[in-house]
Amino acid sequence: MKQGTSEKITQLNKLTHRESSKFASLKWKISLLSSVILLVVVTIFSVINYKSLIDSIDQQGELQYLRYGREVEKLIEQIKQDSHQLIRMIPFLKGMDVALIAQDDKQITEAFEHHWPLLQLQDGIEAVRFYDQFNQLLVGWDSFEADSYRETLILEHVRQVNLQEQPANPLICVESCIQYTIEPLLIEGIRAGTIVIGASLTDVFLGFKRTFGSDIGLLLKENTYSAKDHDVWFPDWEMRLAALTNRERNLKILNHAIKTHPDPLSLKQGIQTERNKRYYRVKLLPLQGVSAADQAHLVVITDITATIEAIHNSTWRIVIIGLIGLIFSEILLFAILSGPLSRLKHIVFTLPLLAGGSFSIFRATLSSIERKQWLKDEINLLYEAAVTLSHKLENLEDKVVYRTKQLVQQRDELSKEKDFIAHLLDTAQVIVLTQNVYGKIIMLNAYGEMLMRYTEEEISGKPFLEILSPDSEQYNLSQYLEEMRLGRREQLKHETITLCNDGSKRHIVWLHSRLAWQSAEEPSVLSVGLDITEYKRVEGHLAWLADHDPLTNLYNRRRFSEELEQIMSWSERYQHHGALLFFDLDRFKYINDTSGHQAGDTLLKMIADMLTQTIRSADVTGRLGGDEFAVILPEITASGAIEVAKKIIARLNETQLTVNGRTYKIAASIGIALFPEHGKNVHDLLAAADLAMYQAKEIGRGTWHLFSNDDQTRERMYTLVHWKEKIEYANLYDKYLLYFQPIMSLRDRSVTHYEVLLRMSDKDGTIHLPAAFIAAAEHTGLIHEIDHMVLRKAIEQSAKINKSGNRIRLSINLSAHAFNDPELLPVIRHELTYYNVDPTLFMFEITETAALDNLPGTRNLLREIKELGCGFVLDDFGVGFSSFYYLRELPVDAVKIDGSFVRNLASNPADQILVKALCSVARGFGKKITAEFVENEEVLALLEKMEVDFAQGYHVGKPCSANEAFRSLLP
CATH class of the missing domain: 3.30.450.20 (PAS domain)
Incomplete structure (x- = not known):
């Protein structure tokens, strides 16, 4: 038995000796780490001190x-x-x-x-x-x-x-x-x-x-x-x-x-x-x-x-004192740790025996190295505890493990509770201070010290009223606090400006509560302060934002309307005349779409700066939304207002924006309305200026127009503005609907083809046909946005109905302005790729008159669309016989005979001759033929005899929503 014990001790010594070659003493680690930390602290403090002194001098x-x-x-x-x-x-x-x-x-x-x-x-x-x-x-x-x-x-x-x-x-x-x-x-x-x-x-x-x-x-x-x-x-x-x-x-x-x-x-x-x-x-x-x-x-x-010499001397003193302190601290720390850590090392190297269950060898080894000390320290206590622990582990190892876990858990919980109670005041994001019966501050928490730039020693004994700004006092606060200390009041709440130790001021809401005990040395009043400085700042900023456009810093529509109303009242009272200029930027959406919204924002800022430098100091400028600007010109004649408009147009012509190698020229159409001649309230005057602006656009973009009550186009312009507002509302809130009308194949009378028709839903639920608003959209430049919206919705709908392997084709109408839209093809490519749909399932329709008005543009657009794999249909075919020659020049797949020739086909022999001729020409060029406005069976039978390929009309099917048209196809 003794021989086995001796062998284990020898093995332990060998293990200890072998491991010691890789051992780094704790005293060296502590010394090295503390040296590095102290050196870094001294360096940082010296640099900060030198920088702060230099900044102070500057x-x-x-x-x-x-x-x-x-x-x-x-x-x-x-x-x-x-x-x-x-x-x-x-x-x-x-x-x-x-x-x-x-x-x-x-x-x-x-x-x-x-x-x-x-x-x-x-x-x-x-x-x-x-x-x-x-x-x-x-x-x-x-x-x-x-x-x-x-x-x-x-x-x-x-x-x-x-x-x-x-x-x-x-x-x-x-x-x-x-x-x-x-x-x-x-x-x-x-x-x-x-x-x-x-x-x-x-x-x-x-x-x-x-x-x-x-x-x-x-x-x-x-x-x-x-x-x-x-x-x-x-x-x-x-x-x-x-x-x-x-x-x-x-x-x-x-x-x-x-x-x-x-x-x-x-x-x-x-x-x-x-x-x-x-x-x-x-x-x-x-x-x-x-x-x-x-x-x-x-x-x-x-x-x-x-x-300068004082700064240098101060910095060097800090460095020298820090280095001396570092050296002294390291020597002292090394001397203190050497002996105890050596004893601790022996115990630590012996502890692994407990893991192997060698409790008796563990105690024998400890007895061989432990010496009696005249004064016990933590190492002696550790030795005694280790011996006691070995006895308990030897008899009750499992129970001790369980109890150890319980003790660790309880210790952590107690530590958390203690830390919570000890640091509650310091971690709370409020100022907490106490006052004695004389109103002097006794204690201030850490957050209060940080916020008010006071140390507890600096503020201790300072009267509470001295840290409050006299300008913020609205009542006799001193009297109310005195009543609280005397027991006549339990609580007091007030808002005041508090003075910080660095001279700054902060808005604080104070809540004072009276404490039960009364003593000159002990707290009598507990004061809790909530900092609302940032809230006050944000409140002021929000007040500014309520009146201004944050991008251009000009007045927004609400504040501009208030200013206009005030100036008009003043003008009416003193019989002075004035003018309102209203304009928007030509081709602004094109710049936004081609170069990004950041370029558009830069352009709007340039326009705002230009207006500020161009107009008089008494004039008022505002951004009413998007690219719309307005200028109020008080005390000015019609000729003076025209000169200002000319000056703005000239300055705009001089302005240009260069983004990513592209240079954009700036232009605007300006409408001028005089007050009180053209309107005695804000709404009427803005409407008159808006009408004048559209009249300027009619004359030619980049010019001005003075509103006149005798304008023959007043009603048309009013209608234009009326529909422009509805279009902008529909664009903003997605009030457009897609209807689908079936197109029948006359070969087998099957329907696998639908025309996509656009509808607008008004605020009162009224559904408007395209004829009501498309012209206004074309005049105001909003037609491209509508074209893009229809493309996205139609391609998304096609992806849904053909998801199960169907082959339903859609025919989508393009506006007459599609040839001038550089973003049309990128939108089509992106949507086809995004929804992963077959391009051959789509046909695009454009009217014959629009196609022939821009034949080169039509040819290019058709070629690029057909390269994508889509088809093309020439709508309203036959309206002009001079277009037969161009049918050969345009790579269209099909023609759609105008409905005016089909509606009365059964009863009008002249229409029958005309339709036969159109079919003959179209078939001669290898084009498919579709007849629209088919409203009875008799017309449908005649079209079959004339070998028309497709028929569309109320007899075939009325336009309806996607849920009704594709009820059996949608998942």
């Missing part, structure tokens, strides 16, 4: 430059005011009033000459000139050389002042920038000419330097002044330096900056440069008030060395 710099600009404007304004005060004082100088009234240059010189040096010295005046009322210079004093460009600018302003009798304050930058004040002189009610005073900007630069401590200079463009020998010229920036504080040092900084930033755009945005281990920020500020020809700029140079 933001503060932008604010500082805004203050710079305002201060410069304030200093220049002060110069203007000082010059104005000086001008008001000059007439009161001794002898000046008499000299100015007399317009005598000698008297003015004598009276003013001794004042000129004093003005130069004390007030920084660079120029004083006196002009008469005819813009002639009487006398002048200047401290700089004469320049023709400056003289021209001054004289132009003098003319304006004399003409308008209003002062002017031009800032003219030639050799340097001079702020001129030009005012008319009025002495005792008598015009005494015009005075010009020019003051330099030296005080501006000095005042700026005193205020901010930053250096400032003046840069002028090349074309403002011919360069002097003493000027500093920056060729890359195309600027010269006219003035600069601390010139010697800052000139070196500017020369260094131009080497690193030759692009003047970067100077306007602000650049940072380094020289002699010091950092400077250089930025151009526009000098307000200078004409475009002058182009002068202020350059501000700020020393930011201290800030």
Whole structure:
């Protein structure tokens, strides 16, 4: 027995030794992992800290430059005011009033000459000139050389002042920038000419330097002044330096900056440069008030060395402290873990013996390695528990497994309950805080800290009312909260704007509940806040969307109608006239279909931008839906409205859209209606403008038409608009129905062929025939959409009825505009492929007159349709005998004799002769023949004698729905 135990121990030692060659100690894994984590944390924190500091400096710099600009404007304004005060004082100088009234240059010189040096010295005046009322210079004093460009600018302003009798304050930058004040002189009610005073900007630069401590200079463009020998010229920036504080040092900084930033755009945005281990920020500020020809700029140079060095030092301190902490933590962690983990390793390597049921060997092995400790730790407890466990496993192994499972389950449930209770407040997406009896905050949950940017330490002890915005208070909240703390009120609910610690504001709905206990240290009021900021923002956005088209940002139909109604009321009250322009885009659906809806959206945005730039600021523009736009022109005549319409058409003609190599020209037809002449309410005026637009389309697309009550086409246009609305409604809500009329083969009197007929269902349930709405669809450009819809529905229906192996053929009518539809064939191909139906089961019909109107297009369409495998039928055959020749040219499979020749065939010998001739011609060209409008047996018998192939009419069968026609064929 002892020998067997010894052998097992030896095997265990061998196993342990063999496995140890692949063993990686836990202490090394923990040390390595903790090192990597700490290193990553230190790196991320350093980068984030450096980035945030740099961003903070940039933001503060932008604010500082805004203050710079305002201060410069304030200093220049002060110069203007000082010059104005000086001008008001000059007439009161001794002898000046008499000299100015007399317009005598000698008297003015004598009276003013001794004042000129004093003005130069004390007030920084660079120029004083006196002009008469005819813009002639009487006398002048200047401290700089004469320049023709400056003289021209001054004289132009003098003319304006004399003409308008209003002062002017031009800032003219030639050799340097001079702020001129030009005012008319009025002495005792008598015009005494015009005075010009020019003051330099030296005080501006000095005042700026005193205020901010930053250096400032003046840069002028090349074309403002011919360069002097003493000027500093920056060729890359195309600027010269006219003035600069601390010139010697800052000139070196500017020369260094131009080497690193030759692009003047970067100077306007602000650049940072380094020289002699010091950092400077250089930025151009526009000098307000200078004409475009002058182009002068202020350059501000700020020393930011201290800030940059502080950022670098802060970053390096973080890195060094982090690395020292990392090294110290690893050494300490390694020292702590070495001993316990070594003991733990021995126990772990012994534990596998339990899995094999070697409980006695397990205890013997543990006894050999376990040593008595003066102070027990977790490893000793683990040893004792392992020994105890081995005894229990040895006797009750099955029971222990079961109990272990139960304990694990119970432990997980208890842990979940504990975590739920512990983290309930922190995970709830509401602000939870408590107040004491004095209204001061005691506790704030984690969500509240995150939302309000407070830590619990920062907000603890802060009065609750201080975190609320005073602007949002609508009642005495303080009094109500006091009543709650005193027990007079149990709950309080209110909505208010809450101030966050970062300066932001949030809309919060607060619910305060009084707690039962009362203590200065313990909570007295529980406050729960729900953040509704996003709801408020969405609410505001929805309010905007209620009035605007989100694609073009123009008014939508509802808001546009309200604006039109308001303008019409105002026009009626004040007897002003106005106009309404209504237009849609020609061939917009073609662009949408060929290049996609994204191209269509781009086009609509271009049109909206064009309208905004073309019309007056008082005009109102709206997108009424799809490609329909309207413009309200208040206070305008008919001729003025026509000019606006012409301008819009011209701008549209200049506009083009290029998508995927395709270039589309834009055109529109504009209808003009005047108010109140053409309508005294919104509905009538819109209808009049809509009628005028269709009249413009009738004249020729890409033009305009002014509505007239005397138009002979008014009724026809009204009908067109009426059916257009019905067609658009039917397209939108799929109110079209397909009826099927059987076509009988006269050879065996069987029906395997049906003609597809279109019907429209109205809102009141009325069923309309195609004759009622097809013409309107063709005029409004909606016919292609109807053609595509009929094709899809018919091919889908064919797939259903022929699913069981039937061979029912369908004959589908095409409109006269099918030849101009580039999407027709792609639709047919797609539907045939999608439903996997036989193309030979389909015939397409088109009227003879439509086919002959566009013979080349007809020939191409027939050829492409027959290549798909489909057949083609020439409808209304025989209407014109001149078409017999073209029957040979068109690759049709069959002809359908017009019903006007068949209806009275039995009683009209002339019709019999005509039908025989038509049949003879058709058979001569090898075409099948179908006769329509067969309404009795007598006509059917005559057609059989004439060897007509097929018959169609009420005698054969009336049109009916698919459920009735194919009841026995549908699954």
